[in-house]
Amino acid sequence: MAADIWHYPRTQLAQQYMDVLKTGLTHRLALFAPRRMGKTEFLVLDLAPTASRRRYLVIYVSLWGDVNAPHHALLDGLREAVEKSAKKRFVFRKAMEAAVKKVRVNGVLGVGAEVEFADAPTAPSKSELAEVKTLLQTLAAQRTGKVLLLLDEVQHLTTHERFRPLQYALRTALDVLRGQINVVFTGSSRLGMRRMFGDNQAPFYLFAEQLPFPNLDREFVTFLGKTFKRVTKRTLEEDAAWSYFERLSYNPFYLVHIIKLVALDPELSFEEAYQLVFDVMAAQNDYPGRWRRMQPLDRLVYVAVAEAKPLYTAEQLKAFSARAGKKITAPGVQKSVRRLLDAHMISPSEERGRYVTELPGFAEWCTQREG
Ligand SMILES: Nc1ncnc2c1ncn2[C@@H]1O[C@H](COP(=O)(O)OP(=O)(O)O)[C@@H](O)[C@H]1O
Ligand SMILES: [Mg+2]
Incomplete structure (x- = not known):
């Protein structure tokens, strides 16, 4: 793959996950991290090549x-894989490169609110569901035990x-093909991942081993x-960069942008670049609106x-009361937690x-407003 000088390789982490799959103790991993924490880059630029080197056939699909x-998206990914799996194993490079480019373009700063939820959701037809199953079977037969399906944004x-019928179809097909198809699921909503894998009414209940994504x-x-x-x-002030990284809740997306801004403009201080990116981040995640709507x-x-x-300690309730200018009780805090x-x-x-907390930099934003 064309070397990307800004991509920090995480080969060791990729090897760890592949080693877990190799043990056969589980064939499916679920990784969670909030948005823009580097999941897709990792899947496409680290995990896929590592698996490829181990002679796996890798299929990447973003369900978003x-x-x-x-x-x-799933059918396209599987069809392409079946077509190409007969050919050379590195043939997926192109698809992978396209995937990461798309991520990059979509992730450019300044882009407005992303479409998060379906506004006109369509259910798959019976024949489409049957095709998902057939394609998975074909892949499994071609490369038994050596298929790795990367399902991004699965929540x-x-x-x-x-979308529930698709969940059922996938679950059933993958269950039957256990040991033949390995899957790495990733998700960027903690709640969504819990709904998916932790709810005993859900099709994917306990279907994957949840591992941390550091x-x-x-x-x-x-x-x-x-x-x-x-x-x-x-020379980059590494200590300063690290402290900004901490302030950004370890979000690489925003840190990389700060560093690129400073690279482009030698006059710009790190703090100025941080403020610029901070403002964009606040706008992108609608911090002003959230702030207004919060009690x-x-x-x-x-x-x-x-x-x-x-x-809920007496001390903390006292601190809340002092800041709020009225008596705050434990049940009051409980309600607040529920709203959040x-x-x-x-x-x-x-x-x-x-x-x-789920939003990078929002605590700092609140603190600034609270004065
Ligand atoms: N390993 C990495 N090396 C360099 N930059 C990275 C790395 N991982 C993530 N990034 C930066 O963070 C951004 C968001 O990463 P991405 O993989 O799209 O996050 P996610 O899929 O978790 O939403 C990337 O566009 C890139 O700028
Ligand atoms: Mg992603």
């Missing part, structure tokens, strides 16, 4: 590719009733520093969650009774 008809299937680490920032130097002949207590609770403070959960602004964390 066609918001109204996710089955079309999209939980967002409409009409944040990018300090080495990533060092890597960006090297690329920065190659491009500009200047005052919800803003305080959101910030407390972001700062990992316990919410319903608005997908926070999610339960792995640790019982704890929550995490």
Whole structure:
């Protein structure tokens, strides 16, 4: 693949996941991380090539590719795979490159709100569902045990009733072909992933092993520093870059944009670039609107969650009361937590009774407004 000097390779992580699949203990992994945390780049630029090197036939499908008809994206991906699997194994390069380009273009800063949910959802026909099954069987027969299906943004299937038949068809086909087709699911909605794999009424209940998708680490920032130097002949303040990365909740998308801005304009300070990107991020995620719609207590609770403070201690209730200018009780905080959960602004964390915030930089945004 054409080397992308801005892509930090995560080969070791790719190998870890492939090793888990190789054990045969599970044939399906589910990875969650919020949006723009690097899932697609990882699937396409790290996992797919690693699997290819291990002689897997790799198929990448984004179920968000066609918001109204996710089955079309799946059928296209599978048809193409069947057509090409007879040929050379690296023939998928082209498809992969196209996939990542699309991600990049769609992800360019300044692009307005993305279409998240279907506005005219269509259900697959019976024959389309049958074709999904046949294509999967054909692939499995061609490359037994060596097929890797990458299903990106899989939680999209939980967002409409009409997508449910596709879930059932996939689940049944993949269940039968267990051991022949490996699957890596990724999702960017914690709630969606829980609906998909953690709800005992759902077709995919406990169907995949949920593994963590780790944040990018300090080495990533060092890597960006090297690329920065190659491009500009200047030195990137790595400690500063790292601290901005932390402030951005380890979101690579926004960090890379800050660094590219500084690369393009030597006059621009890191802080100025951060503010520019911060403003775009706030607009892109509609922070002003969210802020306006939030009740005052919800803003305080959101910030407390972001700062990992316990919410119900006497001390914290006192702090909330002082800030709110009226008495805040535990049931009041409970209601606020419920509202934030319903608005997908926070999610339960792995640790019982704890929550995490979902929007990069929004806590800082709230803090700035609170003064
Ligand atoms: N390994 C990486 N190296 C360099 N930049 C990355 C990497 N992973 C993600 N990024 C940056 O973050 C952006 C978002 O990544 P993406 O894979 O689209 O996120 P997701 O699929 O989780 O929404 C990319 O467009 C890129 O700028
Ligand atoms: Mg993605």
